[in-house]
Amino acid sequence: MTRPVYIVDGARTPFLKARGRPGPFTPVDLAVQAGRPLLVRQPFGPDAIDLVILGCVNVIADEMNPARVAALRLGLGADQVAFTVQINCGSGMQSIDTGFRYIEAGQCDVVLAGGTEALSHTPLVLRQAAVEWYSDMAQAAGLAERARHLARIRADFLKPVIGLERGLTDPISGLNMGQTAELLAYRFGISRAAADAYALESHRRLERAQDEGWLEIEPAIDLEGTVYSRDDGLRSDSDIETLASLSPAFEQPYGKVTPGNASQITDGASWVVLASEKAVGAHGLTPMARIIDSEWSALAPEYMGLGPVVSATRMLRRLDIACNDVDLWEINEAFAAQVLACLAAWQDEEFCRDVLDLDGTFGSIDRNRLNVDGGAIALGHPVGTSGNRIALHLANAMQRLGHRRGVATECIGGGQGGAMLLEAT
Ligand SMILES: CC(=O)CC(=O)SCCNC(=O)CCNC(=O)[C@H](O)C(C)(C)COP(=O)(O)OP(=O)(O)OC[C@H]1O[C@@H](n2cnc3c(N)ncnc32)[C@H](O)[C@@H]1OP(=O)(O)O
Numbered sequence: 185m186t187r188p189v190y191i192v193d194g195a196r197t198p199f200l201k202a203r204g205r206p207g208p209f210t211p212v213d214l215a216v217q218a219g220r221p222l223l224v225r226q227p228f229g230p231d232a233i234d235l236v237i238l239g240c241v242n243v244i245a246d247e248m249n250p251a252r253v254a255a256l257r258l259g260l261g262a263d264q265v266a267f268t269v270q271i272n273c274g275s276g277m278q279s280i281d282t283g284f285r286y287i288e289a290g291q292c293d294v295v296l297a298g299g300t301e302a303l304s305h306t307p308l309v310l311r312q313a314a315v316e317w318y319s320d321m322a323q324a325a326g327l328a329e330r331a332r333h334l335a336r337i338r339a340d341f342l343k344p345v346i347g348l349e350r351g352l353t354d355p356i357s358g359l360n361m362g363q364t365a366e367l368l369a370y371r372f373g374i375s376r377a378a379a380d381a382y383a384l385e386s387h388r389r390l391e392r393a394q395d396e397g398w399l400e401i402e403p404a405i406d407l408e409g410t411v412y413s414r415d416d417g418l419r420s421d422s423d424i425e426t427l428a429s430l431s432p433a434f435e436q437p438y439g440k441v442t443p444g445n446a447s448q449i450t451d452g453a454s455w456v457v458l459a460s461e462k463a464v465g466a467h468g469l470t471p472m473a474r475i476i477d478s479e480w481s482a483l484a485p486e487y488m489g490l491g492p493v494v495s496a497t498r499m500l501r502r503l504d505i506a507c508n509d510v511d512l513w514e515i516n517e518a519f520a521a522q523v524l525a526c527l528a529a530w531q532d533e534e535f536c537r538d539v540l541d542l543d544g545t546f547g548s549i550d551r552n553r554l555n556v557d558g559g560a561i562a563l564g565h566p567v568g569t570s571g572n573r574i575a576l577h578l579a580n581a582m583q584r585l586g587h588r589r590g591v592a593t594e595c596i597g598g599g600q601g602g603a604m605l606l607e608a609t
Pocket residue numbers: 271272273274352361362387419421422423426427430433442443444445446447448449518519565567595596597598
């Protein structure tokens with residue numbers, strides 16, 4: 185028999201916009217900044233934590249297996265087992281899902297599951313010709329051979345192949361993530377005006393959530409003593425006219441995706457504490473929500489933005505739950521056009537029949553129940569973190585609003601989707 189699994193607590197750093205140079209924190213720094221206050225307030229000590237799982241897409245060389253490095257820096261002890269998971273933008277949710285399955289199966293009672301990403305620290309990659317040149321130089325026997333290789337040096341050896349651009353490009357279709365959103369906008373007729381209006385609302389909702397203190401943020405402090413306490417991508421000054429004036433970022437001149445209606449490139453980390461019923465009783469924990477189920481799905485890489493539709497529908501059908509039976513939705517805002525395309529796909533008879541294998545449409549999701557406190561367009565999208573953040577925020581918002589059932593779901597580069605169902609306790 186499977187055992188109930190609860191999200192009992194969670195915390196994240198503020199999300200900090202990548203501003204063209206490495207930010208103040210590496211991926212592990214971020215995980216430590218969010219993890220420390222979270223652990224300090226737990227009624228249990230390090231010995232109670234059975235497993236640490238951390239999602240991270242862009243790992244840096246000094247922090248291989250960031251989960252283990254973070255666990256050690258958090259003082260969890262040399263005997264703390266910790267591993268890192270990577271499924272692009274699903275990584276932060278994959279960590280929760282893996283912890284959920286370990287607890288459900290009876291192998292663990294307390295799991296620390298997180299996601300971290302410092303997109304501003306994405307490793308730069310040298311072009312292949314430069315790598316070969318450096319290797320030849322290193323192996324050169326004697327001065328003459330070295331001089332011969334030196335004569336082969338080219339100026340573009342100093343120009344890296346930008347890591348982030350490569351990381352946000354699908355290697356199979358050759359499309360970058362923004363171009364996949366353009367494809368969806370075309371397929372489902374999403375207008376530029378609709379995408380901009382969606383983006384503006386994301387900022388408005390985040391601003392209200394910040395003002396009301398509804399977010400799970402723990403301040404981060406850098407080595408100079410600067411304190412970061414808010415998601416700094418929020419643009420309170422934004423308006424629909426300015427958004428409409430921005431040029432398309434990925435497809436000139438008629439593209440729908442602009443810097444204003446795309447998720448921002450940011451750094452940030454998030455953790456949740458998962459506990460079994462036994463751990464809840466033993467440590468006197470208060471569950472925020474129970475994890476009921478999860479689903480991973482795959483589709484054509486160029487349609488990766490529809491991952492939420494495929495994964496959430498499959499999960500809900502398995503459980504015989506209808507669209508209207510879900511009180512709250514978190515769909516990661518990779519792009520406004522992509523979220524709007526998901527909503528359109530769920531109402532598109534042809535798509536629902538051919539792809540989702542439904543008799544009618546899945547249904548319409550009320551915007552008042554979707555991303556109620558804003559999303560990645562306003563606060564940013566540290567890719568390995570976002571799946572964790574949306575699950576944590578869903579649990580938090582369900583509690584605040586007194587809702588029973590919520591789905592957190594995200595699209596995943598490479599053509600996949602992840603979804604998780606939470607219920608109030
Ligand atoms: C990977 C997976 O597995 C699945 C996924 O989730 S796919 C999604 C992954 N993430 C991405 O692909 C990232 C998408 N975003 C981007 O690539 C970049 O944000 C982008 C190329 C679209 C824009 O990059 P940028 O030019 O550096 O943006 P940014 O500096 O924020 O904005 C440029 C200008 O637009 C304007 N602007 C942006 N947002 C605005 C707003 N809300 N209101 C008004 N003006 C705005 C401003 O003038 C801004 O310049 P200033 O801030 O200096 O005034």
